[in-house]
Amino acid sequence: xxxxxxxxxxxxxxxxxxxxxxxxxxxxxxxxxxxxxxxxxxxxxxxxxxxxxxxxxxxxxxxxxxxxxxxxxxxxxxxxxxxxxxxxxxxxxxxxxxxxxxxxxxxxxxxxxxxxxxxxxxxxxxxxxxxxxxxxxxxxxxxxxxxxxxxxxxxxxxxxxxxxxxxxxxxxxxxxxxxxxxxxxxxxxxxxxxxxxxxxxxxxxxxxxxxxxxxxxxxxxxxxxxxxxxxxxxxxxxxxxxxxxxxxxxxxxxxxxxxxxxxxxxxxxxxxxxxxxxxxxxxxxxxxxxxxxxxxxxxxxxxxxxxxxxxxxxxxxxxxxxxxxxxxxxxxxxxxxxxxxxxxxxxxxxxxxxxxxxxxxxxxxxxxxxxxxxxxxxxxxxxxxxxxxxxxxxxxxxxxxxxxxxxxxxxxxxxxxxxxxxxxxxxxxxxxxxxxxxxxxxxxxxxxxxxxxxxxxxxxxxxxxxxxxxxxxxxxxxxxxxxxxxxxxxxxxxxxxxxxxxxxxxxxxxxxxxxxxxxxxxxxxxxxxxxxxxxxxxxxxxxxxxxxxxxxxxxxxxxxxxxxxxxxxxxxxxxxxxxxxxxxxxxxxxxxxxxxxxxxxxxxxxxxxxxxxxxxxxxxxxxxxxxxxxxxxxxxxxxxxxxxxxxxxxxxxxxxxxxxxxxxxxxxxxxxxxxxxxxxxxxxxxxxxxxxxxxxxxxxxxxxxxxxxxxxxxxxxxxxxxxxxxxxxxxxxxxxxxxxxxxxxxxxxxxxxxxxxxxxxxxxxxxxxxxxxxxxxxxxxxxxxxxxxxxxxxxxxxxxxxxxxxxxxxxxxxxxxxxxxxxxxxxxxxxxxxxxxxxxxxxxxxxxxxxxxxxxx
Amino acid sequence: xxxxxxxxxxxxxxxxxxxxxxxxxxxxxxxxxxxxxxxxxxxxxxxxxxxxxxxxxxxxxxxxxxxxxxxxxxxxxxxxxxxxxxxxxxxxxxxxxxxx
Numbered sequence: 028x029x030x031x032x033x034x035x036x037x038x039x040x041x042x043x044x045x046x047x048x049x050x051x052x053x054x055x056x057x058x059x060x061x062x063x064x065x066x067x068x069x070x071x072x073x074x075x076x077x078x079x080x081x082x083x084x085x086x087x088x089x090x091x092x093x094x095x096x097x098x099x100x101x102x103x104x105x106x107x108x109x110x111x112x113x114x115x116x117x118x119x120x121x122x123x124x125x126x127x128x129x130x131x132x133x134x135x136x137x138x139x140x141x142x143x144x145x146x147x148x149x150x151x152x153x154x155x156x157x158x159x160x161x162x163x164x165x166x167x168x169x170x171x172x173x174x175x176x177x178x179x180x181x182x183x184x185x186x187x188x189x190x191x192x193x194x195x196x197x198x199x200x201x202x203x204x205x206x207x208x209x210x211x212x213x214x215x216x217x218x219x220x221x222x223x224x225x226x227x228x229x230x231x232x233x234x235x236x237x238x239x240x241x242x243x244x245x246x247x248x249x250x251x252x253x254x255x256x257x258x259x260x261x262x263x264x265x266x267x268x269x270x271x272x273x274x275x276x277x278x279x280x281x282x283x284x285x286x287x288x289x290x291x292x293x294x295x296x297x298x299x300x301x302x303x304x305x306x307x308x309x310x311x312x313x314x315x316x317x318x319x320x321x322x323x324x325x326x327x328x329x330x331x332x333x334x335x336x337x338x339x340x341x342x343x344x345x346x347x348x349x350x351x352x353x354x355x356x357x358x359x360x361x362x363x364x365x366x367x368x369x370x371x372x373x374x375x376x377x378x379x380x381x382x383x384x385x386x387x388x389x390x391x392x393x394x395x396x397x398x399x400x401x402x403x404x405x406x407x408x409x410x411x412x413x414x415x416x417x418x419x420x421x422x423x424x425x426x427x428x429x430x431x432x433x434x435x436x437x438x439x440x441x442x443x444x445x446x447x448x449x450x451x452x453x454x455x456x457x458x459x460x461x462x463x464x465x466x467x468x469x470x471x472x473x474x475x476x477x478x479x480x481x482x483x484x485x486x487x488x489x490x491x492x493x494x495x496x497x498x499x500x501x502x503x504x505x506x507x508x509x510x511x512x513x514x515x516x517x518x519x520x521x522x523x524x525x526x527x528x529x530x531x532x533x534x535x536x537x538x539x540x541x542x543x544x545x546x547x548x549x550x551x552x553x554x555x556x557x558x559x560x561x562x563x564x565x566x567x568x569x570x571x572x573x574x575x576x577x578x579x580x581x582x583x584x585x586x587x588x589x590x591x592x593x594x595x596x597x598x599x600x601x602x603x604x605x606x607x608x609x610x611x612x613x614x615x616x617x618x619x620x621x622x623x624x625x626x627x628x629x630x631x632x633x634x635x636x637x638x639x640x641x642x643x644x645x646x647x648x649x650x651x652x653x654x655x656x657x658x659x660x661x662x663x664x665x666x667x668x669x670x671x672x673x674x675x676x677x678x679x680x681x682x683x684x685x686x687x688x689x690x691x692x693x694x695x696x697x698x699x700x701x702x703x704x705x706x707x708x709x710x711x712x713x714x715x716x717x718x719x720x721x722x723x724x725x726x727x728x729x730x731x732x733x734x735x736x737x738x739x740x741x742x743x744x745x746x747x748x749x750x751x752x753x754x755x756x757x758x759x760x761x762x763x764x765x766x767x768x769x770x771x772x773x774x775x776x777x778x779x780x781x782x783x784x785x786x787x788x789x790x791x792x793x794x795x796x797x798x799x800x801x802x803x804x805x806x807x808x809x810x811x812x813x814x815x816x817x818x819x820x821x822x823x824x825x826x827x828x829x830x831x832x833x834x835x836x837x838x839x840x841x842x843x844x845x846x847x848x849x850x851x852x853x854x855x856x857x858x859x860x861x862x863x864x865x866x867x868x869x870x871x872x873x874x875x876x877x878x879x880x881x882x883x884x
Numbered sequence: 885x886x887x888x889x890x891x892x893x894x895x896x897x898x899x900x901x902x903x904x905x906x907x908x909x910x911x912x913x914x915x916x917x918x919x920x921x922x923x924x925x926x927x928x929x930x931x932x933x934x935x936x937x938x939x940x941x942x943x944x945x946x947x948x949x950x951x952x953x954x955x956x957x958x959x960x961x962x963x964x965x966x967x968x969x970x971x972x973x974x975x976x977x978x979x980x981x982x983x984x
Contacts, residue, residue, distance in 0.1 A: 363899070
């Protein structure tokens with residue numbers, strides 16, 4: 028293999044100046060490939076990358092363009108449904124004694140409105156945008172794990188349909204989108220309503236975790252050669268921050284949902300005060316997710332703004348480094364604010380001060396970005412095109428929402444405004460201002476790339492004004508309604524004259540807002556169907572996403588932009604890329620190939636072969652769906668059996684990663700021969716596993732936090748451990764940890780020596796650990812007795828699941844040895860097993876210490 | 885990867901420090917050690933951890949490699965200052981607020 032960094036000097040006839048603000052790659056130089064007929068290249072690539080034909084082709088698609096658009100389209104449908112629900116809410120509140128809805132239905136509707144907008148619209152929309160746009164902007168052909176993209180989509184769709192179906196049958200969740208206990212426990216919320224939320228949202232969040240893993244890996248490992256981290260488009264920085272926040276932020280929600288579902292299903296009292304639980308544990312875990320969630324939603328939208336504003340103002344962004352630093356600050360600080368949602372629950376004074384200070388401080392990085400955008404507009408020559416309308420709408424709305432956010436961060440004001448319509452107004456200013464307006468700007472910006480059509484002038488501008496007027500007419504007034512003391516989440520209210528006209532006005536403008544969104548949707552439909560053909564790069568944009576035909580092709584780039592190409596304005600590199608002058612041109616080997624680069628400097632490392640179209644993600648999501656439905660039906664034994672097909676399909680999924688065909692190195696450019704991923708480390712899969720383990724660690728930390736929290740706050744007598752804390756248990760746990768730790772050594776030796784014997788030893792050690800864990804579980808105290816007993820059991824179950832997966836991976840390694848898929852050059856599953864085994868060993872030790880210490884406390 | 889590690893080092897230190905002081909505060913307020921009954925000793929412990937943490941931030945800033953200039957130098961340095969500023973501002977209530 029020739030090291031790319033030692034390649035000859037970059038060549039090429041059309042050396043236009045580099046894009047402003049981007050330095051040319053100083054060290055990395057890759058010679059250009061000779062030009063080829065663009066049409067022949069297109070046909071060759073299309074044959075390999077396109078979806079299969081017909082309906083089956085849609086079901087088996089794994090392409091990021093298809094799935095990204097599908098995510099966004101489905102999210103828009105859910106947005107429309109959530110919007111219709113909001114109209115029902117406003118119709119009910121238009122008069123003080125509204126008889127439009129009864130209390131039960133009203134509770135279901137406002138719960139579903141919030142849940143749909145958060146979990147079925149905002150998050151999938153940002154995932155879809157990232158999945159669709161990132162490969163185009165970073166100069167690659169697909170996301171790192173295409174099948175995972177498809178699995179995420181199907182889980183999202185099926186989970187969303189379960190929640191919608193529950194609404195149609197009148198059994199939708201009714202306890203608020205935050206599902207506070209004890210309102211949502213089995214005593215106060217009998218029936219399956221709360222279960223629909225807990226299981227449905229967790230099902231949907233599989234897609235969020237999948238998206239977080241692949242967005243992280245794609246940004247870090249699949250950037251165009253030479254595109255350093257410090258030079259990549261700001262949108263990628265924002266999405267990197269978002270995906271890392273998702274990896275750390277969603278596990279607390281998943282942990283909380285699992286605990287509450289287990290409490291409801293099996294009476295394990297995590298949140299039951301009588302048996303040592305605490306409802307505040309739910310609030311802590313929920314808002315540990317819930318507040319970062321606000322920034323998870325905002326950051327991609329801010330990434331859109333940082334992309335569009337400089338392009339529309341014809342100038343480089345002002346303060347690239349400052350914005351990157353602001354993103355970093357937001358990512359971290361947003362995890363130190365969650366308690367400001369709980370200021371009224373009786374938090375100690377000093378803790379109030381900590382979280383109040385953090386809540387105020389987070390306004391600083393937000394303001395840095397706002398001033399950078401304003402400065403960019405000031406410096407440049409802003410063009411008042413339709414996306415700019417929505418950007419201005421963002422400024423007006425989001426800044427007001429941010430200011431009321433600072434007000435709510437101040438404890439005395441928070442106590443006054445808590446749970447009033449003022450908070451409803453604030454959150455809508457932040458979410459619609461900070462997400463919906465930028466997303467509308469994004470839609471109008473990228474529509475030509477999606478459909479290849481120009482818009483029909485006039486309707487979009489009218490829609491913007493109707494939305495702006497409707498929004499502020501609805502929600503600005505809610506500040507006043509809240510300051511006059513009107514609570515949130517009520518279906519009828521006293522006949523106070525000062526409340527009545529404000530509510531009626533909000534309701535009228537609410538319908539105006541809905542009309543505006545309908546006009547916006549109509550504008551998009553008209554553009555997609557009746558619009559004239561768009562020119563390539565109609566905005567004169569500088570980013571790589573426009574350096575391709577419109578509408579975009581299934582493979583994005585006929586050849587990938589090299590270091591001398593991605594830094595130039597899009598229009599200058601379109602033809603060289605289409606003629607195959609970039610890296611890895613065409614698909615001469617008839618397989619889906621992408622370039623994998625190093626994390627920091629984006630140096631070419633190897634070529635990854637991505638899987639083609641397959642129905643496997645659909646079947647896997649469907650089998651998980653069966654498990655969820657059986658859990659909802661209370662058929663727990665059957666639900667356990669339903670996990671068997673899930674496990675089988677995961678095994679089949681792994682089998683699909685086996686090496687096949689020609690494994691010889693690939694010439695990506697003259698003199699640049701790269702190995703394929705089976706022969707290279709670290710692979711995309713290893714990076715993905717690392718990201719997944721970050722999320723897994725966050726899940727464990729959430730459970731340990733729960734244990735620590737209950738240990739500190741529990742009032743009343745704690746029953747002495749009858750089991751669980753005895754010498755026998757300590758010994759058994761020590762042996763379990765030792766067995767798993769020895770498994771790490773076995774996995775390491777199996778990987779280094781390609782030894783089937785050591786793989787067998789690893790499997791035996793894991794099976795031994797499982798057997799011992801079964802004894803430990805049997806010896807633990809009844810988990811329905813006390814919350815601490817329940818958490819001990821959950822932690823033990825966490826270890827069981829991990830050892831089970833480790834055992835499955837070692838068995839899978841043995842199967843790969845049997846099939847001769849592990850060779851001296853190909854490591855197969857061994858590196859992944861070794862990392863997983865290592866994580867499991869550390870987690871087992873931590874859990875053992877926690878269980879023993881807590882049992883003795 | 886090294887750049888990313890240096891970039892997040894400051895804020896990561898803030899996260900650890902914030903969690904540690906918050907945990908100490910929670911333990912104290914739960915009455916396990918009695919924050920007020922110990923005559924302010926618990927507050928001293930929290931303040932001590934906070935000040936030690938600020939010292940660690942300063943040490944981190946001094947230890948950051950000079951790099952090659954540009955973003956490679958600027959981003960880790962900024963991350964270090966963000967961490968220091970966040971630790972100083974969000975935890976200063978250990979000096980002034982009532983405990984529980």
